[in-house]
Amino acid sequence: MTRKRRTLPSCKTLLVIRLDNLGDYCLFRNFLQPLRETYADYEITLVCNAAYYEIVQACDAAYLDHIIPVDISRWYSYIHGFFYHLKILYQLSCKSYTTILVPLRRRSIWADDYLARFLPASHKICTQEVHLPHDPYNMFNDPTFYTTMIDTSFAPLFEFDRNKYVFSQLLGKPLTEITYHLDLSSLPKDFSLPCPEKYGVFVLGASSPRRKWALTSWIQLAQKIDPSFKVVLCGTAGEVLEGTKIERSCPRVLNLVRKTSLLELVHVLSRASFIVSTESGVPHLAMALGLGPVFVISNGNGLGYFVPYPQHLTNTDYHVIYHPEIEALLQTPHGFGRCMEAYKDNRLDLRISHPEFAKRVAEKMFPDFVKDI
Template sequence: MKIKQLLSKAYRSLFLIHLPFYTNNILIIRLDNIGDYILFRNGLKQIRISDRFKNRKITLLGNKVFKDIAENFDNKEIDNFIWIDPKILNNNLKKIALICKLKLRAYHTIINPVHHRYINNDLFIKYINAKQAIGSKGHSRQPANQEKQLSESCYTELIDIPGDATFEFFRNVAFIENLTQLYNSQYKLEIALAKNKQEKINNSSKIRIVIVPGASAEFRRWSTKNILDLIINLNDEYNKKCIFYLTGSKSEIHLGEQICRNIPTHVTIENLIGKTTLLETIEIVNNSDLLISNETGTVHIAAALKTPAVCISNGNDFGRFNPYPSTLAENIITLYPIDNFYKNELYQTNVQKFHISDLDINDITVQSVFEAAKTLIEKVN
């Protein structure tokens, strides 16, 4: 107990330590997940070219899960990368070491674009002691007014952005435009990756379908039994012309095994779960005809690549991360357990009601996903 108290005291005292100078450098902090970064990353160029931040060196402190994307696609906008597992911020000793490392770099400006902030992360930013700390006024996760005030006091500037009824990409656009004062249409959702023409030639008669059976939480996963039935139905519908690719992380290997264990021999399927890097997964999605996925970062990757997708969602974070606005991605169909998600007059109500959804994702029928997949396949072909 004494060690914990000493570490806690040492952590709080870090704020009192100031370097006698600042560099002209910027630290951008994104410690959330792959999908969040996909919906933000195209704004990095706006920061780079803006009068406010041009000629500054930019460092990204990021969640290591999207390291491959940032280092391969965003290295022209970011000068330096620091990668961490965000869980270290729950460990005072590791957090103190990281703060000391960042303090010694004497950043002039910290930018935290995350719209749903937590006080522990805000205090972490405060203790780095940059001259400026810019955040999104967004939505502090602090219910108590006193904690909310403490959270907001960690910043020298808070940028007001639209509420949760606005899709996350457009909230990011609003933040970047207010931050940079650049109001134009250059901020697009895209990953600059050419289609593999040889892959298309080699499989010109095939329909390539990527399926993601995993998700960050069990309540967001459509059952493997449903996925198996869907694969068989699609394969039969298109006279065995489909090639199915299962993708996901190493923690989801068991899901792929459950599906493949019961796949009929006449179905062509490749289980890639736990076998591909993030960049390889992006390449596979880029050269596929369709993605079928639970609501994961892979749906946002598909949107950025202009790959048609069926998103299976229990309605969690409705309005913020789903459904995709047609103006942003016209080939993404999102399916929900109940029909009233599709009623415009209930949109605002659903945003409030399903910020955290308790609907059963398995109430979405195999037939409804099958019909959505058919619609997109036939639209593309």
Template sequence: MIIKIIHLSKRPIVAKTLLIIRLDSIGDYILVHNFFSFVRNHPVYREYKITLCGNIIWKDLAEFLNENVFDSFIWLNRKKFKWNFFYKYRLLNQIHKAGYEIVVETTFTREILFGDTIVKSSKAKERIGSTGSPDSHLKWKRKIFSDDYYTKLITQSDENLFEFYRNKEFFEKLLQTKIDLNKPTLSFNKAEVGPPTENDYIIIVPGAQEKARRWSEKNFAELIKHLLSVYPFDIVIAGSVSEKTIINTILKEVDSERVHNLSGKTTLPQFGKIISLAKILVSNETSAVHFAAAIGTKFICISNGQRFGRFVPYPHQIKLICAYLYPDYIEKNLNNHLLLAEQFRYESKLEINEISVEKVFETVSEMIGTIN
């Protein structure tokens, strides 16, 4: 109904205008952002005015990293877009009135209520997207409801590719050229923040969007106490404002001046800079791991194996100093990557707290041994 109302208003198509859509999470943005510069510098799009429609949760990060790539930004609040009729109408109407010549929805796991809806409302001359993730409960819905919103769907492999390579596949087909990029990269040299302590430190990020992917607060507290008792490093705990409760629970168990709480106190570029200055990151499977990988900070990821192959682990060819720790079933089958990638492609019901404090501590100790 909203789109029908919006389409009653006629407007011309503006030549050489391109809208790129990306609405998923912070880690997803890190794994795709390097490819945007290849669009900017491509002969076809070099003279285009390019706008990014992005998820507002990573606004400060995108404007810091991609300020020279995009001419303008449109920021979308997913919660408001889903539940607030007037907010949704204003944003869709803004995009329609802009009269983009080309719209590209770059997400592999396309969402009918978000990216696909924006594509439809744009009424752009060319509307390009991915054939999408093969998960059965989404594929049939897209085929019935939203595939025909597009003038072109780029065919992508059903193979369970690591997300960085999935993005590379899409952009190579979009631009019809090989892209010489083998890993995500980030630089926060210009981020305005100093180190949180004068001492060397290990940074710990105990949050995650889903409870099943969060190692317990008790476990993190015990790990921190062990690290403080054995090693001279300070501990920095970081996370978003929404993770303050988790972090405060940990801090109640750990009473030390060598523990520094940065939860909710940094922008994303500052968060990246603080990770870049750390000796080691210890984190659940969350965006912090992707920050560390793209920066080059050593990391340990505690994971229940969800979306194995797509987001965990980083492939060996990316050549990182890192370790992944999983529940027993995955640890016993790590030599059978294809089995795990099939079983845990979409979800994992394994108990993350099977991973012991002792195992994480041993892994951190081994990694400390690699520090120069």
């Protein structure tokens, strides 16, 4: 019995692996255009998180030849994960690749690195991160199967600027003309917005449970909103119960939790007078779309990397409200750096109610959207 030999790709092919969350993708996607221009003679395949597949299809398909979504919940499933890994590997291995690019390794060690390790390619490119000696990532950090590593030890902290640095090194040009933006796609024809004429949006969800705001805080804030505005609730299946409880506690609430697709959510956001959100992908969507004002409730996990936005990327309509404990530490000498160390890895759980937190958010929204603090 003879084994069939893998054939070399008939044309040059590039596989880009990006399996992290919506916010990460928002801050990455603007660099697909210069990547397409530089790799014009390549067939480009993007492996992405299925959670934002709609956005990739609607906004970025012009820069890609193939898009392969991966269901991250199935990928990390204890029961079905192994077989799902094999399925994705088989699907990807049906095509041969000249080059594999992993723009960011650290946050998806069991996904991005996994695929890059087992898929054959002549060139495998990744970024070289700097890790502290006690970082548990070091236990699994084996980059030897990569042929090229882009040194990001001098890269800016904020994610968009860091991506610009990585791609300028990869493509050999400064990319100063690349701006942070997202063009609003057309509204699906089978969806009619039930939203009122004048409303604000509360986004309840977050990728980590510890970044979700306490239910009592949401209710307190909803009751403080100016009566001339309705409050539209948005979220995923994980926030259905919270949405129902907020709806019962405040008569001016429209509950759209689990009732919109990602593209439909974008259009709900685009018509809102204000957006209040946890530290999730939604504020990044809103900033890329040029929407606002946006009020971000943060537990400090993404400090420096995802919050706050640097001045050159934002406007005065972007506001971060940190947990009162973080605010106090920020006022001390070297407070920003101390907060980055103290509150990384979602150490602060926002589900635990703080009596002053809702009031601090209301103060930021006063007097335009809150009547009484």
